[in-house]
Amino acid sequence: MTDNRRIVLSSDHAAIQLRQSIAAHVAAHGWEVVDIGPTTPESTHYPKHGEAAARLVASGDCRFGIILCGTGQGIMMAANKVRGIRCGVCADTFSARMIRQHNDANMLSLGARVVGEGLALDIVDAFLAAQFEGGRHAARVEMIGVLET
Numbered sequence: 001m002t003d004n005r006r007i008v009l010s011s012d013h014a015a016i017q018l019r020q021s022i023a024a025h026v027a028a029h030g031w032e033v034v035d036i037g038p039t040t041p042e043s044t045h046y047p048k049h050g051e052a053a054a055r056l057v058a059s060g061d062c063r064f065g066i067i068l069c070g071t072g073q074g075i076m077m078a079a080n081k082v083r084g085i086r087c088g089v090c091a092d093t094f095s096a097r098m099i100r101q102h103n104d105a106n107m108l109s110l111g112a113r114v115v116g117e118g119l120a121l122d123i124v125d126a127f128l129a130a131q132f133e134g135g136r137h138a139a140r141v142e143m144i145g146v147l148e149t
Contacts, residue, residue, distance in 0.1 A: 004063035007063065007128075008034045010053040012046040015068035015112035018120055022066060022110075025121050026128070034062055050078030050109075056086040057106050065107040066124060072111035079107055083148050086141070092114050093126035100130035102137045103144075 007026055011019040016038065023033045036052055038044050038129055046069040053065040065087070069075040072089040079087040087107035088099040091114050099105035108127045132141075 004060070005030060006032045006034055006062040007059065008036060008053045008056045008062040008065045009067070010049040010065070010075075011038070011068035011112070012035045012049055012070070013038060013041050013044045014070040015110070016041060018110070018112040018117060019066075021117050022068075022120060022124055026124065028033075029125075029128075031073075031128075041148075046075040047078035050075035051082060054079040054082035054085045054087070054107065056084050058138060061149050063106070064128070066110065066127075068110045068112050070111060070113040072109040072114065076107075076109035079109070089121050090127070091119075093122050096123045097129040097130045100127055101133045104132040104137070104141045 009019050009023050023035050028031045050067050053067050056062045057065040067075045067079055070138060076087050076089045079085050085107055086103055086105045087109055089109040090096040090103050110123065
């Protein structure tokens with residue numbers, strides 16, 4: 001496990017406020033936040049924000065990434081196109097814990113129109129607190145990696 005305490009956050013226009021709340025929350029818990037925006041409410045394209053965050057995680061510059069859009073789905077799909085990224089959309093704490101424990105997820109996606117701030121912070125906490133269990137799950141994560149072309 002790396003000692004890297006950097007976490008990248010990005011979103012589209014639909015999730016700026018929730019992203020900023022999450023950024024403040026994780027910073028208060030000792031994470032160095034790399035918030036790559038956007039900062040204005042003009043319509044923007046979630047694929048470019050998902051990709052930009054994913055590239056920072058894939059390069060090792062940031063240990064984890066949290067990305068947001070209206071549903072969390074579109075930005076997650078874009079992030080998962082980057083080699084080495086395992087990102088899941090979560091709307092509950094159980095799933096957030098499991099994507100870390102069983103899938104070694106390095107990114108979390110949230111839907112700002114799906115979860116409220118309180119639940120979103122709980123989901124983030126569950127994701128960041130969980131540890132990859134390895135064992136039988138490691139072989140499955142390796143199988144996912146083989147699918148990358």
